[in-house]
Amino acid sequence: MSVKLSRRSFLKVSGTATAGLSVAAAMPEKFLSWAETGQEELQQIPTFCELCFWNCGLIAKVQNGKVVKVDGNPLSERGRGRLCGRGNAALGSLYDPDRLKYPMINTGKRGEPKWKRASWDEALGLIAQKLQAIKEKCGPEAVALFSHGTGGAFWKHLLKAYGSGNYTAPSFAQCRGPRDVGFSLTFGDEVGSPEYYDFSKSRFIVLIGSHLGENAHNSQVQDFVLGLDRGAKLCVVDPRLSNAAAKADYWLPIRPATDMALLLAWINVIVNEGLYDADYLQSYATGLPELKTAVQEYTPEWAEKETDIPAATIYTVARELAANKPNVIVSGGRFSAWYGDDAQRSRAIAIINALLGTWGRPGGIYLPAKGSVPEYPGIPAYPEHRADLPTLDAPYPFAFSQTTTTIREVTISEGCATGPSASKQTTTSIRQATAEGAPHQMHGWLVYGCNLLKTMPDRNETIKAIQNLDLIVAIDILPNDIINWADVVLPECTYLERFDMLSTGKFRDSFEISIRQPAVEPMWESKPSWWITKELAKIMGLESYFPWKDGEDYLRTRCQTGNLNYDELKKKGILSLNDKVNPYITETNQPEFPTPSGKIELYSTQLAEKGFDPVPKYTKHPQPPTGFLRLLYGRSPLHTFSRTTNNFMLTDLVPANSLMINKKTALMLGLTNGQEVRLENQAGFKSPGKVKVHFSQRLREDCVYMAHGFGVHSKGMTRADNKGIGDEEMLDKYTIDPLMGGTSMRSNFVKIVKGI
Numbered sequence: 001m002s003v004k005l006s007r008r009s010f011l012k013v014s015g016t017a018t019a020g021l022s023v024a025a026a027m028p029e030k031f032l033s034w035a036e037t038g039q040e041e042l043q044q045i046p047t048f049c050e051l052c053f054w055n056c057g058l059i060a061k062v063q064n065g066k067v068v069k070v071d072g073n074p075l076s077e078r079g080r081g082r083l084c085g086r087g088n089a090a091l092g093s094l095y096d097p098d099r100l101k102y103p104m105i106n107t108g109k110r111g112e113p114k115w116k117r118a119s120w121d122e123a124l125g126l127i128a129q130k131l132q133a134i135k136e137k138c139g140p141e142a143v144a145l146f147s148h149g150t151g152g153a154f155w156k157h158l159l160k161a162y163g164s165g166n167y168t169a170p171s172f173a174q175c176r177g178p179r180d181v182g183f184s185l186t187f188g189d190e191v192g193s194p195e196y197y198d199f200s201k202s203r204f205i206v207l208i209g210s211h212l213g214e215n216a217h218n219s220q221v222q223d224f225v226l227g228l229d230r231g232a233k234l235c236v237v238d239p240r241l242s243n244a245a246a247k248a249d250y251w252l253p254i255r256p257a258t259d260m261a262l263l264l265a266w267i268n269v270i271v272n273e274g275l276y277d278a279d280y281l282q283s284y285a286t287g288l289p290e291l292k293t294a295v296q297e298y299t300p301e302w303a304e305k306e307t308d309i310p311a312a313t314i315y316t317v318a319r320e321l322a323a324n325k326p327n328v329i330v331s332g333g334r335f336s337a338w339y340g341d342d343a344q345r346s347r348a349i350a351i352i353n354a355l356l357g358t359w360g361r362p363g364g365i366y367l368p369a370k371g372s373v374p375e376y377p378g379i380p381a382y383p384e385h386r387a388d389l390p391t392l393d394a395p396y397p398f399a400f401s402q403t404t405t406t407i408r409e410v411t412i413s414e415g416c417a418t419g420p421s422a423s424k425q426t427t428t429s430i431r432q433a434t435a436e437g438a439p440h441q442m443h444g445w446l447v448y449g450c451n452l453l454k455t456m457p458d459r460n461e462t463i464k465a466i467q468n469l470d471l472i473v474a475i476d477i478l479p480n481d482i483i484n485w486a487d488v489v490l491p492e493c494t495y496l497e498r499f500d501m502l503s504t505g506k507f508r509d510s511f512e513i514s515i516r517q518p519a520v521e522p523m524w525e526s527k528p529s530w531w532i533t534k535e536l537a538k539i540m541g542l543e544s545y546f547p548w549k550d551g552e553d554y555l556r557t558r559c560q561t562g563n564l565n566y567d568e569l570k571k572k573g574i575l576s577l578n579d580k581v582n583p584y585i586t587e588t589n590q591p592e593f594p595t596p597s598g599k600i601e602l603y604s605t606q607l608a609e610k611g612f613d614p615v616p617k618y619t620k621h622p623q624p625p626t627g628f629l630r631l632l633y634g635r636s637p638l639h640t641f642s643r644t645t646n647n648f649m650l651t652d653l654v655p656a657n658s659l660m661i662n663k664k665t666a667l668m669l670g671l672t673n674g675q676e677v678r679l680e681n682q683a684g685f686k687s688p689g690k691v692k693v694h695f696s697q698r699l700r701e702d703c704v705y706m707a708h709g710f711g712v713h714s715k716g717m718t719r720a721d722n723k724g725i726g727d728e729e730m731l732d733k734y735t736i737d738p739l740m741g742g743t744s745m746r747s748n749f750v751k752i753v754k755g756i
């Protein structure tokens, strides 16, 4: 199966971020008219968005103490004066009546909470007392932090000051970790966030399982659209005709889980036909002969059988791609935790980029601007960690941080790592260590901005771990699923009400610093993280680590230390520095590849030394058993996971997810379009929620598709509770990437259950 599509104007077509922009651009009109009739002069406060992690600069329009509208900040490279549909719905987040309003202590059971409203003193006092008790019993390393979002940096600082280095995030092992590790093993560096993809100058773009446009990272979508508008060719590899695929020159509806076969076949064609950039490889890469030998078995004819993509198409795309080198991108996407061999799949993508010489070339992967902001001066050194403790990430030698599932696993294990036996485990796996009876157990979790029940695989394991804890604290803005499992809930104020950590971005033409500052006072008793962590530190005797007077003093001092004009930053929202910009390789601008060889490693000695495949190999992954369909999922352009599924401006537009199904399959199953169904997974688990079936020609017959983030189960989320189904609810089995601990999140097989 393969389809060649004609080009249509991308800009005119709906369903992408541009659609989000137009929908949302109409939305705030009513707020504007309030503004026009208001008494007070409109104030304009520059800050940045937190409705996803792109952190676009925005200007909050404030009148009579209320935010009445938000607009994109034209100075922000992340948005260039625009906000996506979600960003425009800021008021739906700020003025959500369901928000967490006061600190709360659970006097009932975990999972069946009975909430007692608490003062900040009481809530923080209780947390400090429990953290102290854990430290005395098992050492500070028995406390872990899960965090996602800008304010998490203050929590990480607190955790390190307390004495633990065990911080983690689903955005590593359940998101972009495999991509970052795969690229780092090859180039010695990541593609960054925001990614260094130079889409606007590309001549050929390949997207593999990445649906830009529905994935609405603002300026990235703008660059992508610009590139296409300037004539870039597009190939989209996706079992579903995503909105990007609908504009592609080549849509390759691949059999899910076989992408590695396609990538290896492309490498095979490029090396066998000598289509690579020979001078570039000569200067910067090692391992071409070994690569060539290793991929001989992976011919396009072989790959056709695995992938369902005709060998002829595989040849054509490889040749056309190579003809446009080096101004091409084979995108590593972002969400890459798919099938458990994802760091290797990402390495195969990195290798193709290397062969075509894209790193450091226009329209490829640019060399990012350099820059940094110094840390706050005079902070004491963090306490030393005990040398005799087992290294939690030892089983995954290429992990950049602890992984969520490792932390969970050691939380479930019994006992503390004390005494001489603990030192034996430095190189053994956590499971082995547990079996030997001297694990390094976790007793406390701090959960900042992570909805772990929906974002880690295997909800039951997460619950088992939570039940084993002495303390679990959730720092959130909404009563999301995770709140119901917390002992203490701390209400953070929203991004429009707080000073926060600086956000920095390394772009092609600038190093950018963005400030978050309050547009309005925090509502109810919610507080910013800089305040919560400082107060907690005071009670715990760690105040020397938090010498700043307040959030603004923290930011001002860091800027002053780096000779950056804080007043200008505050006024404009953005400082854009372009003194260290040099995006492309020239004779005088040579790239550095911080791998062990100092070169791009087509053959990885690091991997070979640790017993892994030095060149990626193909592994067959399970396909749906008879009677089951593969559940594909992705992003709704108008939602960010479960962060926005309660936002009243967005639920008006997209209240729940639906189940896209191929019409032929649907008719065979006797379904009618729009019918409500449940899903059942291989373990016989039936979804508590329902979805409407949506007939479509836009995906393979062996798959169904829905957007992630729905299927929230929390009564306090009045608009999101029990709306739709969460893909994570349907995940039965998953495997772990042996290189870096990423989990396979795309192994969901489901049956459709009618009649309920």
Ligand SMILES: Nc1nc2c(c(=O)[nH]1)N[C@H]1C(S)=C(S)[C@@H](COP(=O)(O)OP(=O)(O)OC[C@H]3O[C@@H](n4cnc5c(=O)[nH]c(N)nc54)[C@H](O)[C@@H]3O)O[C@H]1N2
Pocket (backbone or CB within 6 Å): 050, 147, 148, 149, 151, 169, 170, 171, 174, 175, 176, 335, 448, 449, 450, 451, 452, 454, 455, 456, 475, 476, 477, 478, 480, 481, 482, 492, 493, 494, 495, 633, 634, 640, 641, 642, 643, 708, 727, 728, 745
């Ligand atoms: N099955 C499955 N699993 C996935 C994914 C998937 O598609 N399917 N996606 C993966 C990906 S790509 C990622 S990045 C991760 C994300 O995983 P997480 O990091 O766990 O998820 P988020 O949705 O970012 O976090 C949501 C929580 O942050 C809270 N929140 C929102 N704003 C704020 C704020 O300003 N302050 C505080 N303190 N809290 C706030 C929300 O109310 C919510 O409880 O999940 C991964 N896991």
Ligand SMILES: Nc1nc2c(c(=O)[nH]1)N[C@H]1C(S)=C(S)[C@@H](COP(=O)(O)OP(=O)(O)OC[C@H]3O[C@@H](n4cnc5c(=O)[nH]c(N)nc54)[C@H](O)[C@@H]3O)O[C@H]1N2
Pocket (backbone or CB within 6 Å): 052, 053, 175, 176, 208, 209, 210, 211, 212, 214, 215, 216, 217, 237, 238, 239, 240, 242, 254, 255, 256, 257, 258, 259, 333, 334, 335, 336, 632, 633, 634, 635, 636, 637, 638, 639, 640, 641, 705, 746
């Ligand atoms: N609107 C919006 N934008 C977002 C986010 C959001 O929540 N909402 N989240 C942001 C975050 S944190 C991330 S990580 C990114 C994620 O965005 P992307 O990196 O673009 O990844 P996904 O959303 O996982 O991509 C889903 C696509 O992969 C396809 N797919 C599924 N299985 C396979 C397969 O086996 N092979 C291939 N080739 N394709 C497959 C699906 O059909 C779907 O079209 O989006 C970011 N942007």
Ligand code: SF4
Pocket (backbone or CB within 6 Å): 049, 050, 051, 052, 053, 054, 055, 056, 079, 082, 083, 084, 085, 086, 087, 088, 216, 217, 218
């Ligand atoms: S891409 Fe949209 S949601 Fe994300 S930060 Fe930008 S405006 Fe906000």
Ligand SMILES: [Mo]
Pocket (backbone or CB within 6 Å): 171, 175, 176, 334, 335
């Ligand atoms: Mo992500």
